Amino acid sequence: MASSFVIACVGKPSAGKSSFLNAVTDASAKVGNFPFTTIEPNQGVAYYAIDCPCATYGLSAQCKPRHGFCKNGRRHVPVRLLDVAGLVPGASEGRGLGNQFLDDLRQADALIHVVDASGTTDDQGRETRGYDPVNDIQWLRSEIEQWVAGNVERKWGGTVRRHVATRSSAVDTLHAQLAGYGTRREVVQRALDGVAGAVDAQLEQWDAAALRRFIGEFLDVRFPTIVALNKIDMPDADKNIAAILRRYRRPAAAPVSGRPMLRDGVSEGNIVLTSALAECFLRKMAAQKYIAYATGDDDFQTQGEAGGEGLRPMDDKVRRRVENIRDLVLFRYGSTGVQDVVGRAVEALGYVAVFPVKSLVNFGAPGGAFRDCVLVRPGTTVREFARKLHSQAIDEGYAGAETVGGIQLAEDDVIVAGKNNIIKYSVSA
Ligand SMILES: Nc1nc2c(ncn2[C@@H]2O[C@H](COP(=O)(O)OP(=O)(O)OP(=O)(O)O)[C@@H](O)[C@H]2O)c(=O)[nH]1
Ligand SMILES: [Mg+2]
Structure with a gap:
């Protein structure tokens, strides 16, 4: 039985969602430096890597996964990844490809928000320079919140009247409202538990602020989010990354509780630096036998280097490009980050x-x-x-x-x- 849950890549156009999909799956989604390259969602299978019990029991030679694969005692369990159309400001009111994008999210169990950290795409996904992405995380979250809140608030009067007339429980009434977002009852219950103490136990007593508070909590539970700060190979990425990490840093005085502190639906630990482009390129070079490289590695080998036996020689242009990636991505950040994002998405769930x-x-x-x-x-x-x-x-x-x-x-x-x-x-x- 294959895994059936889905992680969706979201973000503004040209952030690198399709590139990310191509980096971690065998998909070959179309990539372009113009907005709305993707219209229909692309899909692929990524892998979540864990220690396989075959190693513990000395059975690695006999380990034969029906789905995914096992290499050196590491089990790669398939997870479905979805790459959807880009989102622009006002999407919840139907701007851009707005509603279609949001509808695609109904199938997602977790989200990967791909942010262009290089500042080379503006809020509409057009090529630019010096754009400041510091508000991008907050913006995407509020766009999703508008989408859900708009629907729920419009019907709230009738919802409360029915709730009182039928003497339903709060969780049943809210579940009926939120089931359209692919929501299980248990998720609604967890969101209700999360706001207990902050809002009245009786739905009919909720004012607009209480409802918003619940919806925020609901989104935290329903859509665990990992942020991929992408395009770290580009010149301005450093300073933008520093600003974003500063904003999402957990305050030293924050109370220690069982769950991570979320801001705009994101915890500091779930922000990962990535270069989807570097990963796609390294994979291609490895497939063509120019380098020895496996996803997640902190380096690769070329012909003439130890471990590079049997590889093909590269011309100067290609060599410069792989050396660049080594310097700008692998040496500085330890990996291209993409595999780490998938792992954290599964773990966040x-x-x-x-x-x-x-x-x-x-x-x-x-x-x-x-x-x-x-x-x-x-x-x-x-x-x-x-x-x-x-x-x-x-x-x-x-x-x-x-x-x-x-x-x-x-x-x-x-x-x-x-x-x-x-x-x-x-x-x-
Ligand atoms: N330098 C650099 N460029 C990247 C990276 N990831 C993606 N790009 C480039 O960014 C542009 C947009 O990439 P896509 O993957 O098509 O972006 P998208 O988010 O799917 O865009 P839409 O489908 O239009 O929403 C392309 O020119 C990519 O080559 C990266 O890590 N580094
Ligand atoms: Mg795309």
């Missing part, structure tokens, strides 16, 4: 990788060890996962579950990585 196996002795070897790995929502229980496997035999004939070491699992045990995420189900005949 709190997903857990689960390995269902038929045997806890050989884990499926020698035919193929650890064939399946499924990313599940946080809080998923052993029994819920059995249902999710879409195996009638396991679901209907459910007779118990066990993890490594002969430990029996209860139906309502929550699956936790490293604890009970290798599961063998038994079924009654």
Whole structure:
């Protein structure tokens, strides 16, 4: 069973969304230095990398993932990535390709906001110089907020009347309003919990400010966001990055709580520096055997360098370009950053990788060890996962579950990585 959740790349036109998709997937989406190169969403499969249990059990040679791949004990679990049309100011009122873009977000579980940190695109996505992107994160968030708030506020009077007449619970009423955004009830509940104490428990007592406060909280929960500060290879990127990081730095005096502090829906730890262009170029050079490079590496090798055996020679122009990337991106920032963005998006969702196996002795070897790995929502229980496997035999004939070491699992045990995420189900005949 392949993973079914979706991460969407969002941002203004020409920020580098399609380039980002091409950098982390096998897609070849059209890229252009003019606004609205992308109209219909492009899709690709990216990989979330985790330590694979095959290494722990000495089964790396027999590890045969049904989806994704495993290399040197690192499991690459597929996740779907969506690259949508660019968003311009006023999109929530239909400007640009506004509503279409926003509609595409309904399928997304998390967002990657690609920001052009080089200052070479203006707010409409046109080529320029010296544009200051410091407000871009806040702007995108308010655009999404306008979209949701506009819809909810317009109907609020009727919503409250029905709520009172039908004596529904707050969570049911709000869920009915927000279900159109691909929202599960549990997400609405978490958002309500988040504002408890700050707004009245009775919906009919909510004023405009209370409703806005709830919508802000709802967006935080519904659309976890990672920011890719892109185009770090360009001259002005440094100073723009510094200004953006300064704005989103967690105040030293901030209270320490279980969850990261969000501003405009973003936490400091979820801002990553990237060069999608560098990654695309390095991948191309590696595919053509000019360099030895794997995504996430902090350097590459060329012919004549240690580790560069068997590579092809480059002409001066190409050599200058790869050397430039080495100096401007890899040496300065440690990597092109793109893979890190995907990892953080999955982690922001709190997903857990689960390995269902038929045997806890050989884990499926020698035919193929650890064939399946499924990313599940946080809080998923052993029994819920059995249902999710879409195996009638396991679901209907459910007779118990066990993890490594002969430990029996209860139906309502929550699956936790490293604890009970290798599961063998038994079924009654
Ligand atoms: N220097 C540099 N240029 C980049 C980078 N990423 C993208 N670009 C360039 O930025 C321009 C726009 O890139 P796209 O990937 O088409 O941008 P987009 O966000 O998909 O744009 P729309 O589809 O129009 O919304 C292209 O000329 C890319 O080559 C980067 O990391 N560094
Ligand atoms: Mg595009």
